[in-house]
Amino acid sequence: MNIIYINNDGERVDRELEHLQAEQTIAASSEATFDAHTKPELFALLHKAVDQGVTPVLFDNKVDIISERVKQLGIKAYSEQNETPVLPLSAYALFFTSGTTGVPTGAIKSRENIQGELDALQEIFAPEAFERVIVTVPFIHIYGFLSGLMLPKRLGCEVLLKEEYYPQELTTLHEGRKTLVVTSPVYIKALLRLNREQELGNVVFLSSTGLLGEEEVARFEKQYNTRLLQLFGSTETGGVAIKRGTYPHWEPLKGVLVGKNHESRLVVDSPFLSTHLFEESVTLMKRPYTTTDIIDLDGKTFKLLGRVNEIIKVSGKRISIVELENLIENELGAAEVLIGIKKENGRLKD
Template sequence: MPSVTVLYNDGTVSHETFSVTKEALPNPKRVFVIPDPADKLVQIREIIAALQAGNIPLLFDGAMKSGDEKGRVLAQCNPDHYDELEDAAALFYTSGTSGNSIAVVKTRRELSSETEVHAEWMKEERFEQCLVTVPFFHIYGFLFGLSLPNALNLPIVTKEHFLPNEILDLCAKKPTLCITNPVFIRAMLRYNEKISLAETLFISSSGPLESHEAERFEAKYSTRLIQLFGSTETGGIALRQGGDLIWKPLCGVEISSDQGVLAVTSPFVSRSIFDNVFRPLPSLFRTTDIIEMMPDGFKIIGRAAELVKIGGKRLSIVEIERFIESMEGIDEALGTVEYHSNTLRGEVLTLSLVGDRDKINTTTLKKALHDYFGGIHIESKILMVEAIAKTALGKKIRAQLFTDVTHFPGKAHKVAGTDVPTTP
């Protein structure tokens, strides 16, 4: 790895060059390592040191409390006691949409084989830096923010906390591979100044952008945007560029439809996960994504874990949230559905909203929901909240999507998705 430059919020800059070996050094007694999350440069240094020593870094998002707790418990164990860790390189904690964190075991072969595939399709590119706006403890940030720049011999530039204009300014200085996510793409779309970034390639993951958002972004900045689809368990599955609707599988990845649900076979799929005990994963990994197969790939219809049935119709909670967020005065929305089994009310959609209270009319909002979703009567409650809890990658934290209750104890001063109160 040529170098890593970290820009700090106080204006200081740290620069360090790392030496990376292809294979781990012999280590007769491996240990678990939790890299320091407080400083990106320190975290990178500790991740690389662990990998080189043959130790196993435990990588998790501090915003996901269950992952933090489980990681620290596992860190007290001896990895030599587990046969499943014989060739493990790192454990990545992920919660997916369930809220229950699990540790996904990744081997050196799985990580390096995916890195080689991405390096191959980028081999004609001529970048001078890799700008990383995502955390390194996530599989996406690890692969694209550390492993891929190392394979491409690119200096890494990152920052503790980015603003949209800072990303644009850094990309405008030289040909850049920018590793980012939908949150930053949408934020940059709102930025008024028009800058040509024809020599920059943006990679986005952690959630799909709408087709029109990707098209607008490419047109606004005269640039290219490629989205990556995958998960911690599967690794990368497919790519799509700009406003394309079809996801095209990566080299070596075989996809199929198992009763409408995406199934994957690839050299990147993990062989085991840890959730109090180690459990093997099948070589044909069945995801929770509902798809439509196409001649050269697939379209994603929705994620099974984010689909709810209201009024007898299956709806995507994500689609509901995006529709609500398009309305005036609403910045963010988080939806949950309650099923009142002891009453005649049936399903109740609770929407926790962040925005301008003076511009939000609940009657208008409910009518818009009714009209948009084909006249379905959606019993709904509206809560105004200060913030919606998110992971470091910008994903909304969903503690539970569908509950069977007789009373919803939500309060407007709570942070949606967590039990942590905020200042009213």
């Protein structure tokens, strides 16, 4: 698989993945942490890790609480040897929720979780016969790992990475090839702000980590003569459903069963559900899994109506309202705090 990397000076490097040499080799350990590496280095290292049977532990090392959680597990850096396994033997990868507030949860995925979800994604995207995948999202989260790292390998596509992306570059980096852009709502909203029409009939955009309104999707598809798909899921559940353009319903991925409980909260039973969760300790994850999303079922599809008010997403990161209220009360001495949410569609970030 070919990887194209462009740095901020515009220098471009084209290499076959197997020839992309890393500065350090992966130890023959059962677990290895990956955090502060540039995109091409991490891309190559993760492929090597998976190929060599190493369980990658992926996290943002700028979030201190997650770094501490990794230390609690006793997992060493990828260049060091772990004397004994500290994760279940079935662990194929470990991802963390954002950890911006509260205690982040670690979601442990098995090989079957990852391969099964890749099968489902491949079924959706293989018929498109993409030649190139442009990736704007980080590989340390499950969306970037699956859709930006593992899926292109499955599809036999070259991957284009850039040190930093300016939104307008996403309209030219396809270079006329049939291209999939793996991105997030922030980039979609930024492209809408350019307020110019462009022909991108050869490009399909995949967005996740946050939801786009139907009006935004309609404007985007018309403005760029393109197609936009949204992938819905979470670190714990893996991919759940896909939404095509302005079609109002979410279609569950192949193998995913959805329902709702008495509060109309989404209940997911899926082969992609994490095998274990790392909260206070590593425990088996309950199946089926009830999310904080409120839905309206319509046969095998569903509409997302909102979220239970204790959890919101801001630019793809989950924030606990209760945690924020407690923090303000404890740190600022407020007697009682109630946080209300106001969505401004004109802002790039939700």
